[in-house]
Amino acid sequence: MTIEELNQTQADETARQQALDERIYCCTAAGCISCGAEGLRNAITEQVKSQGRLDKVEVCGTGCMGMCSRGPLVMAASGTALYGNVTPSDAPALASGNPLDRRPLADRQIDLNAPFFTQQVRIVLANSGRVDPEKLTDYIAAGGYQSLARALTELKPPEVIEEVKTSGLRGRGGAGYPTGLKWELVSKQISPTKYIVCNADEGDPGAFMDRSVLEGDPHRVLEGMAIAGYAVGAQQGYIYVRGEYGLAIQRLQTAIKQAEREHLLGSRILESGFGFRIDLRIGAGAFVCGEETALIASIEGKRGQPRQRPPYPPESGLWNQPTLINNVETFANIPPIIEKGGAWFASIGTPSSKGTKVFALAGKIANTGLIEVPMGTALRTILFDIGGGIPEGKFKAAQTGGPSGGCIPEQFLDTPVDYESLARIGSIMGSGGLIVMDNASCMVDVARFFMEFCMDESCGKCIPCRAGTVQMHDILRRMTLGDASEDDLAMLEELSGLLRETSLCGLGQTAPNPVMSTLRYFRQEYEAHIRERRCPAGHCRIEAGVPA
């Protein structure tokens, strides 16, 4: 495909879509599929066919529409009417296109002017729910691969990096390292072979942002990676994706094949001198592989154990070559930055954290699902306006950052969500999992749960993490059984500091975070377990001697 052909495809496909009476989008992300979205989509297609409207109505599967709690979701009337909890028996009404027929669905229509939608700003998720992830032409019609074309024809590699630096984009994997600086580091290395790696090993329990992006808009990630390859001078990219994400893997494979066929990947992309290949590497269920050096070891076919840094991967990474590792969401932000410019991106968010962040809302919240908000949005807005609040019970804490993060209590609900503010209150931005807990959740048990996770997932290479997580878990377990003393509490705090200071990689260094943040804000719960052998939340079954 040449650039002229790309433009032509975009014009043709847009014209074809506009000539239709209606496009009906069925959410076919993993959440809706498990509520029967595939059957529903087939039923609607069948109905359209039997009513003889195939030439006027197109039924497409799309990525995540966000409101996972109301699935399966169907967006009718080319994206202006959203229905939730749709069943195959609704198919005739949806297929007819007659507003009168759709009246039985009125009570299940979701208000698109609700805060859930109006408070969001969608950059990464712009196409999710509106573009068929299995059709390349759909992505092209939405402006896809234009940024890659622009980068290849109008910008020199240093100019691409300059644009990313201007945007102020920071790594979305959790640590928040400035993306432009990382790119510059890799581009300055003198080496004939460099690699781009996309970290899609989304292991935090409670996080499903990356999965949704890969399932809903895989081409966007490929395009972002190709632009990165052009900017830093790499010809080969790898996407390291979790083995648990079957659908994401399948859609990525389809997308890579489509892009290669149209010369949007491979050698001589868009008839330019630049070539870039992307291969998938499937993870095998090790949380520690989200750590960049462990991920590199895993791509090389070894046990996923981290190594000492420096040298950092930009100097010596995959097969000892300069390697750029970014998260899925980071790459997904690249095409809009190149299209609209770094200054546009920098105008969104806070002075230190630019752009938007995708969050996965889960736990005790009305609207579980996927959202994207500008950086700096208050937690209260996210949880109560967008999330719809707590269905029953009272808000107790919001957990961000998974096993490396912390619990945020009610008094900090007005904290703006950005890297620095969250760190100040003892949590982290993390990759974007946001789990809401109500009165029924025991914070000691939550800390125990995360410590058990870190204990199981510790790779065993360094002693502080391997032995420390076991010791900390044992103390927490005994607390939930009502079998701990004040000395144990002191030991827990000592171990927390030890792990943080002496572990080799991020897993061990951040493993004490959930303990430290719950101790900071919910110390009385720990004390009740120890002194009174009582669980204030009524969660731990202390009398029976069984952990809840």
Add this chain to the structure above:
Amino acid sequence: MEEWRFAIQIAAFSGRGDPTPIAETEKPLPAAVKDNRDKLLERAMSRHQYSGDALIEVLHTAQELYGFLSPERLKTIARKLRLPPSRVLGVASFYHFFSLEPKGEHTMVVCLGTACYVAGALGLVEVLQRRCGAGSKVSVQTARCIGSCGLAPAVIADGKILARVTKASLGAELDRIG
């Protein structure tokens, strides 16, 4: 160094005679299909030019084809990829995804991610452990987070995600499998 490693490999494989001792311990399948599986695994290895770097991809393929990774299979892979058997076993046992033992006819994976945990997934594990003890057709596993947090608590029954599972609906599913 290389010679030393080679000697270890020889020692590990000596007395094994036939280079592909496919165990009888795996599910009996028609000979044609079984032969085909060996061929498919071979093809996967040759696609990666028998490179040791592709070990994890090869193990994925082997597990997909045979359901689990037997010691014999691991040794075969080690020899073909010219890796020390210790490294192959080391990798296979490091990752949760690889199973070194045969699985039951059905598998139930209970997600124990945070959202599922706060929604009571441990209760589901208890139900499964009570009902699917030794000799059951159902293998019970837990997962760290399957990323379906909007559907908590979630269970994967034979590859299909069940959403908002209750003890009762899980019992019904077990009755259905039989």
